[in-house]
Amino acid sequence: MRIVLIRQFTESDWPQVWEIVRSVVRAADTFTYDPAMTEQQARAIWLESPPGETVVAVDGDEVLGTAKVGTNKPGPGSHVATASFMVAPVSRGQGVGTALCRFALEWARQHGYAGMQFNAVAESNKSAVAIYERLGFTVVGTVPGAFAHPVQGRVGLHIMYADLTA
Numbered sequence: 001m002r003i004v005l006i007r008q009f010t011e012s013d014w015p016q017v018w019e020i021v022r023s024v025v026r027a028a029d030t031f032t033y034d035p036a037m038t039e040q041q042a043r044a045i046w047l048e049s050p051p052g053e054t055v056v057a058v059d060g061d062e063v064l065g066t067a068k069v070g071t072n073k074p075g076p077g078s079h080v081a082t083a084s085f086m087v088a089p090v091s092r093g094q095g096v097g098t099a100l101c102r103f104a105l106e107w108a109r110q111h112g113y114a115g116m117q118f119n120a121v122a123e124s125n126k127s128a129v130a131i132y133e134r135l136g137f138t139v140v141g142t143v144p145g146a147f148a149h150p151v152q153g154r155v156g157l158h159i160m161y162a163d164l165t166a
Contacts, residue, residue: 004064004096006103009047009054016063017056021046024086028150030125031086032157051111055103057087057096064091067100069107072117081108081116081164085128098131105135109164118160122147129158137162 009017021042028035033045048054052070056063065087072082083104087096108116116137121129123142133139137160145154 004057006057013056017066020086020088032120065096069104079114081113115164116162121158123156124149124152
């Protein structure tokens with residue numbers, strides 16, 4: 001397991017974050033984002049506005065992964081948080097995703113959220129599903145065939161939830 005520092009995103013992180021986002025999105029095997037997404041579109045989607053935030057997992061000057069955390073839905077659903085995570089291909093399997101997820105859960109607790117919901121986890125993304133389940137999430141529903149995986153074809157998208165009040 002790699003020891004990483006998780007800190008708030010700064011503008012100087014963007015070139016490395018963009019490389020991670022671009023590689024993950026273009027692979028088209030985990031996120032529902034358009035693989036042809038431009039850098040400008042990626043910035044608009046990935047960089048959260050307060051009360052949410054975007055963070056990076058770093059080892060020195062190297063950005064290993066990134067996460068965004070915030071409110072899942074406004075209004076009557078605003079007591080539930082959400083988060084998304086991306087890890088650089090060379091840093092996968094080293095605990096970076098787990099560290100980012102732990103950070104997100106703690107962030108949500110500190111900000112008074114009752115739970116955290118992930119809206120679209122590709123069921124084929126076995127490593128992410130395993131991390132989330134290990135950290136207290138459960139699959140509360142699956143939309144069959146809602147994700148077009150480039151190799152496996154249409155697979156389900158899980159909705160996952162962790163209760164933060166317990």
